[in-house]
Amino acid sequence: MSLQLFSSLGNAKREFRSIVDGKVSMYVCGVTPYDVTHLGHAFSYVHFDALRRYLSWRGFDVRYVQNVTDIDDDMIMVSKREGGRPIAEIRDENDAILRRDLDAMNVLRPHAYPFATDYIPQIIETTQRILDVGGAYAVDGDVFFDVAAFPRYGQLNGITLEALGKLENPESKREEKKRGHLDFLLWQTTEPGEPNWDSPWGPGRPGWSIECTAMSMTLLGEQIDIHGGGRDLKYPHHENEIAQAETASGRDPFCGFWMHNGMLQLEGVKMSKSLGNLVLARNLLPHHSGDHLRLYLLGEHYRSDANYSSESLELLRPRIDRLQTANVAADPAATVQRSHPLIRAFSAAMDDDMNTPLALEILDRAAGRVLDGTSDAGEADALRSAASILGFAFAGARGPVNGDLNA
Numbered sequence: 454m455s456l457q458l459f460s461s462l463g464n465a466k467r468e469f470r471s472i473v474d475g476k477v478s479m480y481v482c483g484v485t486p487y488d489v490t491h492l493g494h495a496f497s498y499v500h501f502d503a504l505r506r507y508l509s510w511r512g513f514d515v516r517y518v519q520n521v522t523d524i525d526d527d528m529i530m531v532s533k534r535e536g537g538r539p540i541a542e543i544r545d546e547n548d549a550i551l552r553r554d555l556d557a558m559n560v561l562r563p564h565a566y567p568f569a570t571d572y573i574p575q576i577i578e579t580t581q582r583i584l585d586v587g588g589a590y591a592v593d594g595d596v597f598f599d600v601a602a603f604p605r606y607g608q609l610n611g612i613t614l615e616a617l618g619k620l621e622n623p624e625s626k627r628e629e630k631k632r633g634h635l636d637f638l639l640w641q642t643t644e645p646g647e648p649n650w651d652s653p654w655g656p657g658r659p660g661w662s663i664e665c666t667a668m669s670m671t672l673l674g675e676q677i678d679i680h681g682g683g684r685d686l687k688y689p690h691h692e693n694e695i696a697q698a699e700t701a702s703g704r705d706p707f708c709g710f711w712m713h714n715g716m717l718q719l720e721g722v723k724m725s726k727s728l729g730n731l732v733l734a735r736n737l738l739p740h741h742s743g744d745h746l747r748l749y750l751l752g753e754h755y756r757s758d759a760n761y762s763s764e765s766l767e768l769l770r771p772r773i774d775r776l777q778t779a780n781v782a783a784d785p786a787a788t789v790q791r792s793h794p795l796i797r798a799f800s801a802a803m804d805d806d807m808n809t810p811l812a813l814e815i816l817d818r819a820a821g822r823v824l825d826g827t828s829d830a831g832e833a834d835a836l837r838s839a840a841s842i843l844g845f846a847f848a849g850a851r852g853p854v855n856g857d858l859n860a
Contacts, residue, residue: 454804456511458679459756461687461711462609462695466806471678472709477513478673479505480708482665482682482690483566485522486547487531491731492750492761493683493717493724495554499747500714500755500807501681502560503843506850507803510842517860518672519563521548524570525661526623529647540648544568554734556853557743558750559846564860565672569664573650576659576667579701580639580652588700589639592630594655596640600633603696609711610688622689624661637693639663662693666701669694675702677709684713684756685723715758724761732761741766743854744845745773751809751843772817776840777847779820783837785849795819795835799842809843816840 456469471477481501484490498519508515522528523544532540569576580596583589588602600606600614607617617635624637638660643649649656659667669677675698682691691711698707716723719730737746749766753759789796795815802811819836822828840848851857 454801456804457806458710459806461713464611472676477508477515478677479517479679480669480677481519482686483520485525485527486544487527488726490551491724492734495734496717496750497683497714498555498560499558499750504807506842506844516564518565520668521568523568524658557738558747559743559844559852559854561852562860567668572668575671576663577652579667582701591654594642595630596654597631597636598639600635603700606696609692609695620688624689662690663697666694666697675704679710680708681712714755718758718760744847748773752813754810755807775820779823780837780847782823782833784834787834789835789838793835795832799839
């Protein structure tokens, strides 16, 4: 069976094919570290880590990039609120917490982990390219993308421009200067005392979406295979990324597969820093292993809006115990054939748009057979192999828990 992945562009599941045979370029939107990160972030990064690992197991050479948005309205707001505390200090403090959490869940380190502030020259260059081809206009130091110049705008969200105009849009600023309501900032002037950089349009700072466009194009090329992120980023962020990249490069499509994870909820409401309804991984880790949290997160499909409860997490303790205990019966040095029935069933589930809940059910049933003595020859070894593909440290998966801090 071929690997089938759901892409938000086209709103359909289709066979995965990479731009360059045997290679996969993968960009996942990172956090804006103005405050602590939470289990909702881990939901996204654990799932994309599983996808990365599965693509590698399938034989692809994967290059994975995850950014840090370290200059935007929220970073500036927190810096001012804390008496002018340096933004880099705020970033580094919160980024370190995220990295520790993801390390504990054995998430592989990205091949590149760019900070937006390190890519200001590339952001300026990309903005200039868009201006040069008539896709943007400058007004008194601000540079706006001209949505009217990009007929495909709205394709990712699959709705009309009128409908897009009614959605919440944090990039809709300085209406008095814009030609069109949906136009958005590529470069913006700043208030006195705010961070700024020199540019052809005067001192200022980047807009939000242009940061990811410049970083992804610099680090992965003008066309990429997979762009991941939370579903809340489809508009305006990812819609804007498509418009910017395809205008700057003249190449369509910018990305082959747009993969959006659902929102982890608490009592039916999306976890968010603005609402304060957060469950922090760092508060759970003293009581639950990283593998236990990984099992919980992968137990929900990546496109689902999972609802967190401490009871549901605790109910998984027997399952993680079964998997770990069955793993003891495996030979770490054994060679497991892909034709083994367990591996075939596991890969069939994963090939169906990364159906990790079904894959884990298959592994759990196998663990039960190993423990009650009814397993087939080599099933314990196959179980260990499949659990390793999913990134579980107890199964020997490479990653931070097992001392591998490489990408």
